[in-house]
Amino acid sequence: VEETLVLIKPDGVARSLTGEILRRIEAKGYSLVDIRLVQPDRSVLAKHYEEHEGKPFYEPLVEFMLSGPIVAIRVAGDRVIEGFRSLAGTTDPTTAAPGTIRGDFGRDWGLRVQQNLVHGSDSPESAARELSLWFK
Numbered sequence: 001v002e003e004t005l006v007l008i009k010p011d012g013v014a015r016s017l018t019g020e021i022l023r024r025i026e027a028k029g030y031s032l033v034d035i036r037l038v039q040p041d042r043s044v045l046a047k048h049y050e051e052h053e054g055k056p057f058y059e060p061l062v063e064f065m066l067s068g069p070i071v072a073i074r075v076a077g078d079r080v081i082e083g084f085r086s087l088a089g090t091t092d093p094t095t096a097a098p099g100t101i102r103g104d105f106g107r108d109w110g111l112r113v114q115q116n117l118v119h120g121s122d123s124p125e126s127a128a129r130e131l132s133l134w135f136k
């Protein structure tokens with residue numbers, strides 16, 4: 001069975017949307033395999049977001065991800081990588097489709113930070129790399 005890493009970012013935890021997001025994952029039929037509340041250090045985030053280093057949103061994104069606790073979840077299911085990204089909606093919360101997590105609850109915060117609530121791995125390679133990073 002395929003596995004993915006889902007993160008409930010600091011905005012989702014702070015807004016008490018953890019239960020709502022877990023409910024949507026479970027309602028879709030995916031399984032929660034492991035879950036933890038984490039306050040990551042900067043080195044974990046630097047590895048997690050290494051592909052974005054140097055982009056204009058990189059520093060604000062890392063600061064945002066350090067602003068409060070994150071819920072890390074190992075989720076399993078058939079085609080769960082693609083399926084969770086479909087549940088999450090597109091990256092920009094302002095234009096994400098209603099019915100998705102980002103479309104229903106996400107918002108822009110200034111120009112540099114997207115409070116888009118969740119992260120989901122985008123490929124089997126990313127999932128393996130990210131799961132080993134967040135679940136040592």
Ligand code: GTP
Nearest residue numbers: 057061090091111112113114116118119120121122
């Ligand atoms: P994740 O599931 O968080 O990885 O989102 P994604 O795969 O939809 O987007 P991507 O990996 O391209 O970017 C990672 C994160 O960087 C996004 O979730 C946003 O928080 C932020 N980000 C990406 N692109 C932009 C952008 O153009 N502007 C801003 N402000 N933030 C961005």
Ligand code: MG
Nearest residue numbers: 119120121122
């Ligand atoms: Mg991504």
